[in-house]
Amino acid sequence: MTYRVLITGGAGYLGGMLVPRLLDAGHQVDVVDTFPNGDTVLATHCANPNFTPYKGDARNEEFMAPLVAKADVIIPLAALVGAPLCKQDPIGATSTNLDAIRMLVKLVSGDQKLLYPTTNSGYGIGEKGVECTEDTPLRPISLYGTTKTDAEKAVLDSGKGLTFRLATVFGMAPRMRIDLLVNDFTWRAVTDRAVVIFEGHFKRNYIHVRDIAKVFHHGIDNFEAMKGRPYNVGLSDANLSKLELCAEIKKQVPNFVYLEAPIGEDPDKRDYIVSNARIESTGFKPEFSLERGIAELIKGYKMLRNSRYANV
Template identity: 30%
Template sequence: MSAKFKNILVTGGAGYVGSVLVPKLLKQDYHVKVIDWYIYGDDVLDSVKEDPRLTQVKGDIRDVDLLKKEIPGTDAIIHLACISNDPSYELNPGLGKSVNYDAFFPLVEIAKRQKVKRFIFASSSSVYGVKAEPNVTEELPLEPLTDYSKYKALCEEHLLKSQAPGFVALILRPATVCGYSPRLRLDLTVNILTNHAVNHRKITVFGGEQKRPNIHIEDITDLYIKSLRYEDEVIAGKIYNAGYENHSVSEIAQLVKKTLGIDVEIVFKPTDDNRSYHISSDKIEKELKFRPAHTIEDAVRDLKNAFAKGLIKDPMNNIRYYNIKTMQSLNIK
């Protein structure tokens, strides 16, 4: 693997995943441009804001003129920008579709026209829906249960159709991400449970037997960086699941409690929503030799340290940690 590209555009680079990814890219000497709304804080990339290799563009990926201005000179795009969970999407489905689907077409077209060589798309393991098969591999048909997932699947389809010599497309389907980030999300399974355990000493589990696949934020960001370096023929038009620890929510709650080593009450309540997700990540391990180096326990410990250091201000109430609450507070059209 060699460092093939220099200029990387990260859409949504000021989000949960982006704000860990961008400093890592800079550390590896990439030149990085971020296009983001910065709705979760203008400060999330402050640790690297003086880096001359970083360009921060506050803007909307639906703005075609902005894309035409900012994309030229880009070698590779990592496309993260998204209304990135079901509740935020459902809050305003028109907005969700315009960002998550409609904007994808001009983005891909301009990228291709401007000779961007590689396009890495953050899809989601939720595209499968709920499967009975023990191993949910990339070959299984997609049965998305929500519009958020449906449009991820449709973007995948469009990207694969758009692939051409010199324009290499790679699709990653990450599991639920966990761990600390300067733009933290406390609305993701492991992070929710850890927050409640640390700050409430009580975790409420609805149901419990539903499975959730997970991936540590350090691993998923390492994977995006590695994705810039694989040879074209290895990844062109490929789709990979990226998730390692399929656990039930009840197991995750126990794991959180054990890792924190504090007195935490776990309360079980019934739920109608018994959707259970699990994925196999054998293909990415076999073909790309990608193995995770971090565990759920690492994520819990990282969050515990961040709480202890006061890095997470008012975790139960601050809306910046909750996508749905931030989206509710804004009137984005």
Template identity: 25%
Template sequence: MSSANAMPPAPIKTLDKDGHEITTVGFSRFGFDSEVPLDVLRSLYLRPHYVLKANEIEALPTEALNAQFTQGADYQSKSIYHPDTNSISYTTLSRFPPVKLLPPSARKRILVTGGAGFVGSHLVDRLMLLGHEVTVIDNFFTGSKTTVSHWIGHPNFEMVRHDVVEPFMIECDQIYHLACPASPPHYQFNAPGSLSVARPRCTATQKSTPQTEDYWGHVNPIGPRACYDEGKRVAETLTYGFQRQDGVDVRVARIFNTYGPRMNPYDGRVVSNFIVQALKGEDMTVYGDGTQTRSFQYIHDLVDGMIALMNSDESRPVNIGNGDEFTIGDFAKLVREIVEKVQDEDGVKRKRRVEIVYEPIPTDDPQKRRPDTTRAKESLQWQPRWTVRMGLEEMVRYYKAKMAEGSL
């Protein structure tokens, strides 16, 4: 494999907030086992996309070439990069990741709307590894087939191009409704999609972003964020309306700032902005004076929380987020430090140290956003395990590999 495209191995040990090694993600409670090995999960996203460059193939013996296409730890479709034409030759996937073998009585049929997006694809990975049958519907407005391409052809997996504002007939046990862009450039109304998805008599989760479960919120109805905020509030109202009217069993997850691999690098969110700018050697842009605060949770913690909520009896809204709070200024410095650490470990020389520059703050940007997760801890026995530093290092390595491939 070309050294330019090779990704350095992930840290041997991943430690949680209490200093304990993380070897699995998930839990076993509420009569539901969601634990999967971390190494298997990482193999689905923390790896280089290309196997070889086309001009390197002739130099390899047949046995070595075959080995490149049958590595047991890599389950995404292999591909060959042609640098002269900047093109890719995809190959057929011959082996799927190992999934749990469940008896029919334990196997659930699960629908994930927006399953090709950032959050949805990680949820799909977890549900598939757990042995369930998963159907993804996505209009690919912000999602991408590549995020779940390693499951295409698996007997437990189905992907359908569909917009949730239109009816979709399916028999299922659970619905995770994640079909709404959360990045600033892609805000859109979510209410029609929620209305359509809520009609089946299945369980659904819904995303929203208040502070505490009892906080009613303050929304500027004509501000740049208004369509997103109001769409979420209306979606919750419709969801609970169906619960009261038709007896639909619902769960509502209010999801706070989440980051991780597969985030769109140009979606305008602070984590991806900072990492991409630092990796490219560009100055990092902080909007405002940097004193506004945010809390950030890693994607694996979020998926743990959503699955725990779905399989619990908790029908009230539940905040899922990380309470560790950072000022944006301090967070920018942390990202810069981690990018420099990864670059130093990989022998990457920097022309200069990137600077942190300050620009006017956008209208309606909240000064503080931190979740109260007491209900999640008490009702779900859930709390975040990943430190921000550890999650950021994985995300930096993911983006760095994408940059080496020319896809960033």
């Protein structure tokens, strides 16, 4: 069965992988984005009659209402992602990450499907050796964690949707993000051959960006059975500390050197291990291992360079 899918923030890191997957499955896809940098992430899809981009602000109810009304599925990806960015623009963070989601909850009818991505950084500091399940109390620390957690509550309390608590994402994508942990450490291994890390024992979970696209597709196909609940989405064999992550990268970049020093701290205090049993019980299985993702990044970084202010 095919649907009309509305995706806000669809030209970002996640959207650049999700949009083509849904188009390939035969769905109609409407994308709302501000396209702030004139990115051509979705340009190749303009030849597809099932793809329609809309330049606009996902916080604008007058703009969003008619688009929501004609959609079967709504996936709000638009967000200020990460604690540093939210701290830099707290008004934008609250209006985009929380207020816009509450607006969507109000606009969405009972026969539409609302799939919302949040973050498992809402677990904050976990108990040593104890897996965080979807029933574990949420203890967000930063504004980012708080706005995403409150938005998730609005979606679940409405009874109109389901939520995915995403692990730290990695992998190459059309709208690349090098600041994410696996992507960042691999970039440093490839370009600098070294990294100095802080809080090296802090553990977290990881998931490939293509598997994020896959889990949204899975959620659409199994919405009625899954609705009303949150789902952790990550690799069950990749609850790793920063030091363990560096060791995995070093297996593929042998001359990579990593050192630990007290040079900073995580504003979200992310230190937890996560159970992904609930999403796996629905039949979802990730395809991309951490090892495969690191290999992909090493290959991809041969095509990227940060040379805006350099001659080479």
